[in-house]
Amino acid sequence: xxxxxxxxxxxxxxxxxxxxxxxxxxxxxxxxxxxxxxxxxxxxxxxxxxxxxxxxxxxxxxxxxxxxxxxxxxxxxxxxxxxxxxxxxxxxxxxxxxxxxxxxxxxxxxxxxxxxxxxxxxxxxxxxxxxxxxxxxxxxxxxxxxxxxxxx
Numbered sequence: 267x268x269x270x271x272x273x274x275x276x277x278x279x280x281x282x283x284x285x286x287x288x289x290x291x292x293x294x295x296x297x298x299x300x301x302x303x304x305x306x307x308x309x310x311x312x313x314x315x316x317x318x319x320x321x322x323x324x325x326x327x328x329x330x331x332x333x334x335x336x337x338x339x340x341x342x343x344x345x346x347x348x349x350x351x352x353x354x355x356x357x358x359x360x361x362x363x364x365x366x367x368x369x370x371x372x373x374x375x376x377x378x379x380x381x382x383x384x385x386x387x388x389x390x391x392x393x394x395x396x397x398x399x400x401x402x403x404x405x406x407x408x409x410x411x412x413x414x415x416x417x418x
Contacts, residue, residue: 284309322355326363339371 284294286309296306303310326345333339346363349355 322349325349333367333370333374336371336374339367339374343367 282298282304284296284298284306285304286294286306288294294306294309296308298305299307299310326342326349328341328345330338330342333342343364346355346360346367350357350360
């Protein structure tokens, strides 16, 4: 006489496991959703809707080679928003790109402040040129110190 678990085991082992792998390299333990499929119900959507992000650079950047002003950053952010709304770019990648653009925008503001300060210094006329000022004599033998001169 066979038990009920013995009869169920061969059927369950005939159904393949999901092929999804975690970032740590572990394989999903769920069974595939349908025979002939490679992923379980949870991972089927994830793997069928993966966008091809390798070809998004021309759409994001266009003819841009370098981000030089806030307008370039705004243009890229608007294109990034459109791609994210169309579900053509993963949210994590969009967040990373947004963070990088934020840092670039901050650095552009710092560069503009430095250029403004430099322009103000040049236009104010207040510039100290110390190239013709005589330097103090540091040699003890040639200059008399107050105690050597007899000023005690």
